[in-house]
Amino acid sequence: MGDEKNLHLYDAVEDAPIPTYEEATSSRTFSRRGPQEVSDDAERQGLLGNDLATDSGSRRRNGYYQQPSVQSVSDEDDNSDLDSLVRDSEEGDSRQIMEEMEILDPESAESGGARRNRLRGRFSKRFYSITDTLSSFHLPKLRWPSISFEWLTSRLPSIPEEYRPGWAILARLFGLVVIISLVYLLVVSEIMPMGGGGFGQPFNPEWVRQQVQQNVDPWRIQENLQYITSYDHVGGSEGSFFLGQWIEGKFQESHMDTFTHEEFYVYMNFPKKGGRRVAIVEPTELAWEAKLQEGSAYNPPKSQTDSFHGLSASGNVTGPLVYVNYGHEQDFKTLKDKGVDVKGTIALIRYYGTQSDPATKVKAAQDAGVAGVLLYSDPADDGFVQGKVWPHGRWRPEDGVQRGSVALTNWIAGDPLTPGQPSTKEAKRMSKDKNPALPTIPSLPLSWSDAQKLLQSLKEVGEEVPADWRGAVPDVGDQWFSGHPDRSPKVNLQNFQDEVEQQLIQNVFGSFIGIEDKAKKIIIGNHRDSWCFGAADPGSGTAVMLEVARVLGELRAQGWRPLRTIEFASWDAEEYNLMGSTEHVEANLENLRKDAIAYINVDVGVTGEKLWANGSPIFRQAWERVLDRLEDPRQNKTLRELWDADNRSLGNLGADGDYLAFQDIAGCSSIDFGFAGPDHGNMHHSCYETFDWVSKYIDPGFAYHNLLAQMWALLILELAQEPILPLKLTHYTGALQNEANELVDWSKKHASDFKRENFQPLFDVIASSTDQAKTFHDWEDFWYGQVYGTGGFESPSLTVSRMAHNNKMAGLETSLLDVPRDMKDKSAHGLPGRDQFRHVIFGPDVSDSGQKGSVFPFIRDALLKKDWELAKKQVQKTAALVKHAFEHINHAQ
Numbered sequence: 001m002g003d004e005k006n007l008h009l010y011d012a013v014e015d016a017p018i019p020t021y022e023e024a025t026s027s028r029t030f031s032r033r034g035p036q037e038v039s040d041d042a043e044r045q046g047l048l049g050n051d052l053a054t055d056s057g058s059r060r061r062n063g064y065y066q067q068p069s070v071q072s073v074s075d076e077d078d079n080s081d082l083d084s085l086v087r088d089s090e091e092g093d094s095r096q097i098m099e100e101m102e103i104l105d106p107e108s109a110e111s112g113g114a115r116r117n118r119l120r121g122r123f124s125k126r127f128y129s130i131t132d133t134l135s136s137f138h139l140p141k142l143r144w145p146s147i148s149f150e151w152l153t154s155r156l157p158s159i160p161e162e163y164r165p166g167w168a169i170l171a172r173l174f175g176l177v178v179i180i181s182l183v184y185l186l187v188v189s190e191i192m193p194m195g196g197g198g199f200g201q202p203f204n205p206e207w208v209r210q211q212v213q214q215n216v217d218p219w220r221i222q223e224n225l226q227y228i229t230s231y232d233h234v235g236g237s238e239g240s241f242f243l244g245q246w247i248e249g250k251f252q253e254s255h256m257d258t259f260t261h262e263e264f265y266v267y268m269n270f271p272k273k274g275g276r277r278v279a280i281v282e283p284t285e286l287a288w289e290a291k292l293q294e295g296s297a298y299n300p301p302k303s304q305t306d307s308f309h310g311l312s313a314s315g316n317v318t319g320p321l322v323y324v325n326y327g328h329e330q331d332f333k334t335l336k337d338k339g340v341d342v343k344g345t346i347a348l349i350r351y352y353g354t355q356s357d358p359a360t361k362v363k364a365a366q367d368a369g370v371a372g373v374l375l376y377s378d379p380a381d382d383g384f385v386q387g388k389v390w391p392h393g394r395w396r397p398e399d400g401v402q403r404g405s406v407a408l409t410n411w412i413a414g415d416p417l418t419p420g421q422p423s424t425k426e427a428k429r430m431s432k433d434k435n436p437a438l439p440t441i442p443s444l445p446l447s448w449s450d451a452q453k454l455l456q457s458l459k460e461v462g463e464e465v466p467a468d469w470r471g472a473v474p475d476v477g478d479q480w481f482s483g484h485p486d487r488s489p490k491v492n493l494q495n496f497q498d499e500v501e502q503q504l505i506q507n508v509f510g511s512f513i514g515i516e517d518k519a520k521k522i523i524i525g526n527h528r529d530s531w532c533f534g535a536a537d538p539g540s541g542t543a544v545m546l547e548v549a550r551v552l553g554e555l556r557a558q559g560w561r562p563l564r565t566i567e568f569a570s571w572d573a574e575e576y577n578l579m580g581s582t583e584h585v586e587a588n589l590e591n592l593r594k595d596a597i598a599y600i601n602v603d604v605g606v607t608g609e610k611l612w613a614n615g616s617p618i619f620r621q622a623w624e625r626v627l628d629r630l631e632d633p634r635q636n637k638t639l640r641e642l643w644d645a646d647n648r649s650l651g652n653l654g655a656d657g658d659y660l661a662f663q664d665i666a667g668c669s670s671i672d673f674g675f676a677g678p679d680h681g682n683m684h685h686s687c688y689e690t691f692d693w694v695s696k697y698i699d700p701g702f703a704y705h706n707l708l709a710q711m712w713a714l715l716i717l718e719l720a721q722e723p724i725l726p727l728k729l730t731h732y733t734g735a736l737q738n739e740a741n742e743l744v745d746w747s748k749k750h751a752s753d754f755k756r757e758n759f760q761p762l763f764d765v766i767a768s769s770t771d772q773a774k775t776f777h778d779w780e781d782f783w784y785g786q787v788y789g790t791g792g793f794e795s796p797s798l799t800v801s802r803m804a805h806n807n808k809m810a811g812l813e814t815s816l817l818d819v820p821r822d823m824k825d826k827s828a829h830g831l832p833g834r835d836q837f838r839h840v841i842f843g844p845d846v847s848d849s850g851q852k853g854s855v856f857p858f859i860r861d862a863l864l865k866k867d868w869e870l871a872k873k874q875v876q877k878t879a880a881l882v883k884h885a886f887e888h889i890n891h892a893q
Helices: 021-025 040-044 075-100 112-130 149-154 167-191 205-215 218-228 238-253 329-337 358-367 448-456 535-557 579-587 589-595 617-629 639-645 659-664 691-698 700-720 729-750 756-788 796-810 857-864 868-887
Strands: 053-055 058-060 258-282 315-323 346-350 372-376 443-446 490-512 517-527 564-571 596-601 610-615 670-676 842-844 853-855
Touching (some): 205 535, 205 700, 218 700, 238 258, 238 564, 358 372, 372 448, 443 490, 490 535, 517 535, 535 691, 535 700, 579 659, 596 700, 617 639, 659 842, 670 700, 729 756, 729 868, 756 796, 756 868
Parallel strands (some): 346 372, 517 564, 517 596, 596 670
Antiparallel strands (some): 053 058, 315 490, 842 853
């Protein structure tokens, strides 16, 4: 076990230095900042020093883990690569300064256009550092008439010598006048409306929307993704750190007003070189050992992440092999009913099925007494049965491996050792033993080519399995067998790994400050870490987010300012149980509950052409406005037409994205969306998920990436620049009514003894809340009449009322949190047994569905326990909080 003195470094680029942006994209169209060029803030903290330490055979550098490479390379070569990155950065900074001082000519290889863009970007950064109220402004060049000094002095009035000021004083006074005039003009141009926008906005909101739609560049998204996928970047690794620094540089190029980052120290695990093994050890005639490795995804090869499970248990176990289909609790029951005892066995389980979360598969196996778990991707689900496989198609090849986390996010999100508090160095940590979120048995992911040998070894051993248990692995036969504890071959599963209790991770932020209410903010999030190259998850979302930031930055450079702050966030270690975002929320909980208006998340941005969206029903109006403005690039219809034709609506949020902590812990209304392909057709968590895979088979021409960027930017503008937030509480109460009806139907199946009349308090409150929501929105008609009926003039008192109205809308979901209301309240709060989650309307599902969402989770949890008295209390608690939230929204005027 590591400690804070020996922090792991997972070097995702051990065999080759991290490429510059130009090297990754083979383009010099415009200047970019590569990951080796670390921010001044990072340099001051010494994050790129060269000190090295060793522990348990792994190598560490300044808190970031270094991957045990698939290929061999000497430590000396590796160190020189990273040293060269630092030297290149320092030399580049020195050259930059000398070029700007015109001491040194720019490199001849750089085009004039690139140099102009680079210098313009540097000027903008330095200009904005003087004051956040100054917008870009260009003075015309002054051309003075040609006048001789003698002619000018001959016409000056005669002044006695003792009263004549020195020319130095006159020059200084003239310079002072020029500076004051310039500052005055800049401040006036920043503050005063110049484009008819009103409400302190320099530009008309409709013009701004048109600009963001017109200025999205698909080729920029493409080049962003090409760089992002040029090296692997597992959470907590140097690859993730360098990518974070590059993203911060892109934020700076986007003329953002503020930049910052934060660090946490979380529990993580990494594969140890030589520590993984899966082998048939008995009988000796069947002796065999799995490859446990994917082929090279790039030519020439690049360093690739080993195949492993995040937050899995370490161990070395041997037992008879059994096959358990998708690993659902019902599957284990089926084997038990057939007389197959799985205790002490090694279970071979397929990914997907009704229980899609790998963590719940491992938990079901653990509960059944299994000694170890092997998870594999069957070609029936995501391989050649579905279509052509890589490199000829989008589907998983025979050696493709699906990595992932096996922590139970629906029990504890974020660092499982510090639930409810941020993972600082000083935080009190619970033991990982008997932790409700962590498995106690080892597990590893396999390709179907490795699983094939295991399935073949079970021929005619145990019970023949049902037809729907049979996958499509070749050469296994028309009959598949379960195996038997007395007759199955024995398999050794070894999973030794580096476990670090305080692994350093870093989140990166940049903001456009609001001009009206800068404390209130819309948060835009995407995680950057991936299990390997991450072209879709999360690279497609990251590449689009950076383009959205650039487009808004172009507007910012022209003087545009949002009414409310827009904060961009790049999360680290999302793949490890949503660590980066959850720790951020726990560290900033009170401020987020007070000031966060909305959280907009995009993770896997594009894997196909089918639009999907999950989120709070409060976003329905803003979402439909955006869909009305956009057309599908393949069909001659608007996205709204396609959305309505499929009778679609916003789905419920689950537990598989960075929105979880914002929605269910902070009470910040959240939404998550993207474009999906066919089920399981996204090469999930494989190293074959590369730039070429996306550009050839997922989105040729990046048309849907382009559309996603427009959609994301427009939704941001709906929330950041509209005088009245387009959040509809009537849509919220309508959704509550539908969900309450579904809850009753669900209870008939899962809790038939709980009487229908016990739900009546909830239905009564929802009905009264619907009326209160309608009354609340009536005030908006009054505001529009007052303001637009008088030519767009808003009085100061009306401005105060409007901002209070917005704050009540944004604070609705915070009011739906089960939290103490005063210092005297010492009662228990949060979901019983899962008290990290506080939202009484939305929460992660506790059942075996894993990462799905649950509506009215307090009530459902009690009903699943068949505790009818507790269920009645939870109905009353939920109804009371809904009543409280809606009783306090209406204006006094």
